[in-house]
Every structure is written in structure tokens, then in C-alpha cells.
Amino acid sequence: MTVRALVFGLIGAMIIAGFAYVNDWILGMASLLAGHLVPVAVLMFILLGGLAVLVLRAFGRRNRIKPSELAVAMTLMMVGCSIPITGLLETFGPSLVLPMHYAKQMPGWKKHDILQYTPPSMLPGDAKWKDADVQEKVVQNFRGRMGEEGKPIELSRVPWNYWKRCLSTWMPLVVLAAISMTCMGLVVHRQWSQRERLRYPIAEVATCLLSGRTTDSKSLFRNRAFWAGFILVFAIHLMNGYYNWNSNSIRIPLSFSFSQVMTKWPILNKAEWGHNLTTPMINFTAIAFSFFLASDIGLSLGISQLAYVPLSAVLITAGINIKSDYMSGGLSAYQRFGSFMAFALILLYVGRKYYWHLLLRAFTFTRQEGVAGYEAWAARILLVAVVAMVVIISLLGLSPIMAAMVVGMVMVIYLTVARISAETGLFFIQPRWQPLGVMMGLFGSFALGPEAMIIVGLICIVLCFDPSQALMPYFTNALRACDRLGVKMGRVGWSTVATYVLCLALAVTVVLWASYNWPLRTWRFFTEIIPQASYQAADKAVTQLENSGQLQESLGLTGLQRLLNIDPSKNFLWGAGIGVAAVLFLSAMRLRFTWWPLHPVFLLVWGTWPMVRLSHSFFIGWFIKVIVTRLGGNATYQATKPAMMGVIAGDLLGAGVWMLYGAIYYAIFNQTPSSYWVFPH
Helix, strand or coil, X not given: CCHHHHHHHHHHHHHHHHHHHHHHHXXXXXXXXXXXXXXXXXXXXXXXXXXXXXXXXXXXXXXXXXXXXXXXXXXXXXXXXXXXXCCCHHHHHHHHHHHHHHCCCCHHHHHHCHHHHCCHHHCHHHHCCCCHHHHHHHHHHHHCCCCECCECCCHHHCCHHHHHHHHHHHHHHHHHHHHHHHHHHHHHHHHHHHHCCCCCHHHHHHHXXXXXXCCCCCECCCCHHHHHHHHHHHHHHHHHHHHHHCCCCCCCCCECCCCHHHHHCHHHHHCCCHHHHCCCECCHHHHHHHHHCCHHHHHHHHCHHHHHHHHHHHXXXXXXXXXXXXXXXXXXXXXXXXXXXXXXXXHHHHCHHHHHXXXXXXXXXXXXXXXXXHHHHHHHHHHHHHHHHHHHHHHHCCCHHHHHHHHHHHHHHHHHHHHHHHHHCCCCCCCCCCHHHHHHHHHHXXXXXXXXXXXXXXXXXXXXXXHHHCHHHHHHHHHHHHHHCCCCHHHHHHHHHHHHHHHHHHHHHHHHHHHHHCCCCCCHHHHXXXXXXXXHHHHHHHHHHHHCCCHHHHHCCCHHHHHHCCCCCHHHHHHHHXXXXXXXXXHHHHHHCCCCCCCCHHHHHCCCHHHHHHHHHHHHHHHHHHHHHHHHHHHHHHHHHHHHHHHHHHHHHHHHHHHHHHHHHHHHHCCCCCCCCCCCC
């Protein structure tokens, strides 16, 4: 790990952290600059960096740039990607400011003064939504704009005084969550990569591009198959992107409609995502990643929606409501929660020997077989960070036991999403369950109470709203690439945390400045549904408790009394129970029979928006792999891998070219360019 790599990576991370929000959310450019686990900005850097290494080697300058240095820089840039997007700051401002706007409009909120149940330090302006200054300076200026067209406001005009206490509450939690994710990544890395031998498709592609070599050490950039895949996909994106600007040009369709199927089987119209099943969209990167996967994983991802939609249609027709809200839960959300918990327990069971030795070394400070020093320190710091999070949340008003439950679920989400990415290459992941919904289903309105609902809901929005863009899955993949290129793991850990803190300070400043400088874009999911979610749940609970005469009794319960009054819903018990049992069954069958075709990840991702957009492409990739291996054998399969890496490179560069063109267009004409999306959003 050289100073040059650290400096270059930190500069790249700061640029991404400072500009990605403006690019993605304010200006609405083409593909997301830092979105998903294959961020265009970073992967373009990897591709161009690998080509630079090849060029320097061709001129005999072998020691100028090392692939390991590029890997370190890539890791720090990945860290920067996790901050300004939906994993954190894209939802941070709207979700904390807009409830004070809706409190003036929603009759139920006004009647119950629902914001009174929010700890004042969790919202800007101490949640004083009735105060005229708070409404004007914090809320209205956030929704509109403070500056004139073409004249950015000064940084000092942002109402920092109203944000100071709010930021001092949230930023320690955010930093502690980042430390926890970094430590968890270090703890599980060798278990997953060396003992369980996960494939890490994202890291494998990144490593090959950085080193310029395939997995069997052959030259990648001199491989004709690589350039064939690259040119084909890149040319398609050039044509389709140009079509967005000139509709008289040629466009190659990447989405299709089979609406006749819905006419033939109208029952599918009743299902969740039913219409989307018959409108497949092609994503070349998903096809390529599926080609690298074990067959059972590729098939499981590919048929996830093909299984979910008919099943949900049958159940809904039978009168069973399986639909769920993103925040408040529902039968399908509870099933995924149970599946996540069972999958996390299986991960612990598989690595039980290593984790036991890790705990012994961490707490007894004695050497243990198979446990490195940096892993023991990571475990110690992880424990301290988690306990600190529980303490902070308890001080906000949640009972310690509830706070521990919420933090535990957040950690399970981080861990499982990172594992899904490492094992499947899935770069867009949403659990579609949140701790708020689980707590509501487990405790019931009386035992949980409106204060706890709001606290837990806000924690969910800030810390784990979109965990696929949280730090841990980025870090896990980058760590694998660093390991393969000989970078010391402990050094990667501390440099990650330091970079995160610096990028967070910059990104928070830029995001809040940009929010008050440009009008808020009205994207209903982010500006209405999510900011209202916690308060709508609390308002409903207050209404129910008032009608039953239990509101004051609920507000006065102690932490122990809340546990004693738990009243889990039948939907929660059935959903979570089925989720646990189904994952255990699939895991047992997969271990018992080599021919078993399904992986438990099937139950973790089905019925989610990412699989709506990507399942068809994963199925195509699985099918291509089956045909190639059966007709040509392993030799043909290995020879086809570079072509698939070229496909991914063409996807990335195609997105990057139109993103760069859009930025130049905006800089010259001060107009938002026509968007061209390569990756789903």
C-alpha cells in the first residue's frame, strides 16, 4: 500500500462523494455515477487503469503503476460511492425535512400532533414544525431554492444552526455503522474467500481488468473474445444513446413486451409485479455475471420472478394478501425477514469453528489457529461499535432491548446483502423488509408505541434503507480484489474508515448545500412515500390506541413491560416461520443432493424490484452457460469468459460515455441532458 495509491484513491473518493449527489439527484444525468455495486465512475477507472498498465508495460515501464496500487485506489473510491447515494444521503435530507412539511397538510398528523413523538434531536430545527422560522428556513427553502437561476448560493446561507443538533445525533451513528461494516467485512473475508471459496464475480472482473489478465493468467486485453464482446455491447449503447438525442436514428430494443400472456392468463394481473414479468429488460452485465456463477445460483436468480409471480397470483386469488409495504411490512416482507435470519444463522454455522476461535482470541488475547491479528482486532472494534450504537439509540428514547434488536437486524441486513453480492454477483439488491415492519409485526401497536415506531423508522431510513449501496457490500468486493493482488488486509481496513469519515464530512456539506441551492426533484417514492412512512404508521397506531383507550397506558410502558405485552400478528408468525423453514429446507437439499437446482438466495431476493428488472437477464446468462458447457465443454466455457468480461466493460464504458457527454452538455448549455440508463434504478 503506497502513499501514491492512498492519495489517488482519496482524491477519487472525495470527487465521487462530492459530485455524485449533484449528478444523480439534482441534475438527473444519465446512468448513476456511483449507483449499485458496479459504479460507473469506479469501474471506468478500473478499465482505463488496467489499459494504462498494459501500455506502460509495452514501453518497458513495468514498475510505474502496479495493479495492487490501482486496487487500493479502487477500494477507497468504492468507499466514496457508499455515501452520497440512496445508501445514505439521497434519502437523508428529504426524510428528515419533509415530515415537517406534511405535518401541516395531513389531517391525522395535525390532529394527533404526530411529530411530538419524535425525539427533537432527530430532526432539523428540533422538530419544531410549528415555528415560522423553521418552516421558512429549513423546510420551504429545502423544497424550493434559495439562490437564483445560474447563481449558486454561498455555503454560509445554508441554515446550519438548525441542522447542528440533528447532525450531531445522526453522524456518530452513521460513522459507527461504517466502522461496524468495515470490521464485519474483515472478519468474514478469509472465511468466505478461502474456506468457503465464494466466487466474488464483481471482484473477479475488477481484478482481471486491473491486472489485464484472465483468471488463468492469460492476457485479457490481447484476447479477441474480450474485444468482440466489448465492441458489440459498446456499439449498441452508442446507437441507443444517440437515439435518445435523435429519434430519427437507429435503436436496438433492449426491452420487450409479451402482454398477450396477460390476456391468456389474466390471473397474473392480480400478482405483485405481474405486468413486469411479461416485459423483460436486457441488462448485459447481469447476463455476463450469471455466466460466471454456479449453475444453481444463476438458475435461482433467473427464475425468481417466474416462480414468485404465479405463486402470488394463486395466493391472492385464494384470499391471502401477501403484498407488503417497503417500511411497514406484510406477509411477503416477513417471509424475506425469516429467510434473511435463517441464512445468517447458516453462515454462522458453516464457519462456526473459525468464529469460535476468533471470539477466543478477541477476548482472551491468546493466539488461535487460523485467526489473524487484524481479524481479532476487527472483532473487538465491531463489538464496541455495536454497543455504542445501542447506547446512542437508547438515549434517543428506545428501550435498550429494543435498540439491541434493531441494531442486530441492521447488522444482519448488512451481512446478508454483502454475502449475496459476494456469492452471486448481484449488483442491485433490496431485502424489501425493514426492522420497522418486523418490530410492528412482532410487538403490535400497544407494546411498541408511536414513539418507538418513529425512532425505528427514522433509523431504518438513514442506516439501511438501501443496503446494496451501503458500505459493506462495496468493501467486501473491493477487499477480495485487494487480497488477490497482494494488499495487506489490516491496512485496507483503517484506510477505509479514515476515507469514509473524510468523504462523509464533504458529502454532507455538499448535499445540504445542493438541497438548498436547487429545487427538490419530486420523485414520489423518495419525497412522499418514504418520508411519510414512519409517521403514517405512528398515526395509525395512535388512532387505534385512542379508540381503544390504551394510548396513555402504551406511552407509559417501561422497556420490560413492552416485552411482556408482545402481541405478534399471525401474518408475522406465518411469514417469518415459512421464511426460516424454506431456507433451511433448500440449504439441506443443496448439501444433500449434488443435482439439487436451487440455492437459498432464491428466497432472499424474489419479489423485489431488482429481480423484477434483472431476473430475465440472469436467466439468459444461465441458459447461455448451459448451452456453451454442454456443446463445447469446459474448454469452450473458459474461452468464452473473456468475451463476457468484454460485455461488462462495454456496458460500463457505454454508460460512462453518455454520462460524460451529459455533463459537458449541461456545462455548456445549462440544460438537463436527455437521460440514457444502462443500469436499472
